[in-house]
Amino acid sequence: MKSDILLSPATPDSDSLSAGDTQPMQTPSFDKIGHFVIEEKMGEGxxxxxxxxxxxxxxxxxxIKRVHPRLKDHDDIREKFLAEARAIAAVNHPNIGQIHAIHDDGELPYLVMEFLPGPSFEELLQKQKCLETLEVLRVALAASRALEEARNQGIIHRDIKPSNLIIDSRDSIKLVDFGLAGPVGELTDDETEVVGTPQYCSPEQVQGSVTDERSDIYSLGATLFHLLTGSPPYRRDSRMxxxxxxxxxxxxxxTEVKPGLDPELDDLLHRMMAKDPKQRPQNYREVLQCLRGIESRLDPSKKQSARSSLIAATTVALLITVVGWAASINGGIGDWLGFPSANKRVSEYYGDLLAHQGAKDLLDFDFKNGELERFFRMDPLEDQRATRKRISLSIRDxxxxxxxxxRTVSFPFMSEIDSWEIHGLRCLGNPDLELQVAGDPDQPGNRWRISLPVGRSAPPRIEVLQQGSPVAVEIEDLQRTGVVREGxxxxxxxxxxxxxxxxRQRYQFSISTAGEKQTSDILTIVFSIPVDAIPSGAPGLRFEGDISGWNSKVDRVLLQGALDRERVLRALRMADVS
Incomplete structure (x- = not known):
């Protein structure tokens, strides 16, 4: 066994290890790194x-992740740090935190990455001790998909753990921190080093053997064990x-810690943590197949989906005959087969908020309606390092x-938007306002957003991406007589x-001030987007970027178009909404 250990930082109180082993050094503060304005330090390793x-x-x-100042003269550390950028850049997947840019021309190189507000699953464990089985299955599926894509690019992570799995603002799970990543089949550069976090690293990492995806499968199994039981698989007094x-x-x-757990899931985790890599699942295809089978048995919504697929596959001719008759029954074919249709489930969920104008859906979020609280919930961000008080979403007065x-204030998934109105938007302070017209965590390279500052004279910025590449937005007309003002x-x-x-599809975006006696137009812009490049997804509002602090409110939001019922229903299942 190797004598020197290169370890990813653990929490000071984890597994009875010495806090002195993992306490970060004090580092100087910066107002800017490059042209980026620093708001706060989030972490240090x-x-x-x-x-x-x-x-x-x-x-x-x-x-922004920057090399530690005390390592500025260590060229080998610089290369290890830059290896993370190369590893992340090689993989584009909705369940992997993305890197935007790398800057290595200065004394201390740094990465510019997707900001993920969290929480991480390590933080969730601190609050909840352990997670429900269906939530752990969701983590397992997301992590396995991400790791499979990384493996397809020849990359293994080598540091899977709860703190490296983070929930983003749209409730997607992202795998982050490829800082210890390397090519499949690679030995560590220094044969006296062990890479990984001691609670989750594989036997071959400890022994310095060649590692492949089966090493990550072991670490993922250990991580899922921790999420299910509230404790990592092994607890000892020392790291060695x-x-x-x-x-x-x-x-x-x-099941020794959590009796009653599904035996098939228990068996899968036991195989994932086998000492001999040959006794583990040999690839993520095998892991995902097992996970999906378990999920379909334990999740009622998946049972319904599987049942629907079976019926469709074996009785197509009969259904063709029956559909016309069953559709005439109140509730439709879904109710006749014994489970609610997507239309009915979504309609029941939104209730009176959802109406129809011809073939179009109309969603009316009037915040005078006290029943809206359940649609707009965010866990508070508990961060003592924050320089200003964060107030999560609430409905008052x-x-x-x-x-x-x-974080983004999200609205329902839409497959098509005909109009989006926001009434009574007011902000104190001078942040930047971003309307995320369309965004879907399953397709992070497709998005549409409109950005404009509060209190400053600058034209709106319209950005449309398709598979990560900018789409040509043609401005036909721009009339501007004022700015978005605070208060x-x-x-x-x-x-x-x-x-x-x-x-090309044409749109008009307009802003007016709403006074008691009159309305005054301050901006009208007409533009067009290629029809085949219009993204779909969940619209959302976001303020960001003002260091001095801000607060905001909205009175009412109206959405008209085509509600993406399938995507909404999937989100409800993920949130376990009955």
Missing amino acids: GMGIVYRAHDPSLQRTVA DLLIAHVNAPVPRV GQLRWANDS VNHHLKLEKLDRQNPD
């Missing part, structure tokens, strides 16, 4: 420091004893309010216009 920052050129919040346990100690059963929280109510409206070119 042995190799680097992570900051939350504002990108003034793109008007967005980013995370902990590492030895991964090599020699019997593999524990989850007929208004949706939040402050100093840059003033505004009415924003995006609406679809008639096409003049069959290949």
Whole structure:
């Protein structure tokens, strides 16, 4: 066994290990790194420091990871640090935190990355001790999909653990921190080093053997064990004893700690943590197949989906005959087969908020309606390092309010938007406002957003991406007579216009101030987007970027178009909404 250990930082109180082993050094504060405005330091480890920052050129919040100042003269550490950028850049997947840019021309290189407000699953464990089985299955599926894509690019992670799995603002699970990543089949550069976090590293990592995806499968199994039971698979008084346990100690059963767990899931985790890589699942295809089978048995919504597929596959001719008759029954074919249709489930969920105008759906979120609280919930961000108080979403006095929280306030998934109106939007402070017209965590490379500053004279920025590449937005007309001002109510409206070119869809975006006696237009912009490049997804509102603090409110939001019922229903299943 190797004598020197290169370990990813653990929490000071984890597994009875010495806090002195993992306490970060004090580091100088920065107002800026490059042109990025630093808002706060989020974390610090042995190799680097992570900051939350504002990108003034793109008007967005980013995370910046910079080499630790004490390592500035270590060229080998610099190369290890830059290896993370190369590893992440090689993989584009909705369940992997993305890297935007790398800057290595200065004394201390840094990465500009997607900002993920969290929480991480390590933070969730601190609050909840352990997670429900269906939630752990969701984590397992997301992580396995991400790791499979990384493996397809020849990359293994080598540091799977709860703190490296983070929930983003749209409730997607992201795998982050490829800082210890390397090519499949690689030995560590220094044969006296062990890479990984001691609670989760594989026996072959401890022994310095060649590692492949089966090493990550072991670490994922250990992580899922922790999520299910509230404790990692092995607990020892020292790190060395902990590492030895991964090599020699019997593999524990989850059911020894959590009786009643599904036996097939218990067996899968036991195989994932087998000492011999040959006895583990050999690839993520095998892991995912097992996980999906378990999920379909344990999740009622998946049972319904499987039942529907079976019926469709074996009785197509009969259904063709029956559909016309069954559709005439109140509730439709779904109710006749014994489970609610997607239309009925979604309609029941939104209730009176959802109406229809011809073939179009109309969603009316009037925040005078006290029943809306359940649609707009965010866990508070508990961060003592924050320089200003964050106030998560709440509905008070007929208004949706939040402050100093840059997470996206999301609305239902739409497959098509005809109009989007925001009434009574008001902000105190001078942040930047971003309308995320369309965004889907399953397709992170496809998005549409409109950005504009509060209290400053600058034209709106319209950005449309398709598979990560910019789409040409043609501006037909721009009329601007004022700016979005703090302390003033505004009415924003995006609406679809008639096409003049069959290949391009025209839109108008307008802003007006809403006074007691009159309304004053301050901006009107007409633009067009290629029809085949219009993204779909969940619209959302976000404020960000003002260091001095801000708060905001909205009175009412109206959405008209085509509600994406299948995507909404999937989100409800993920949230376990009955």
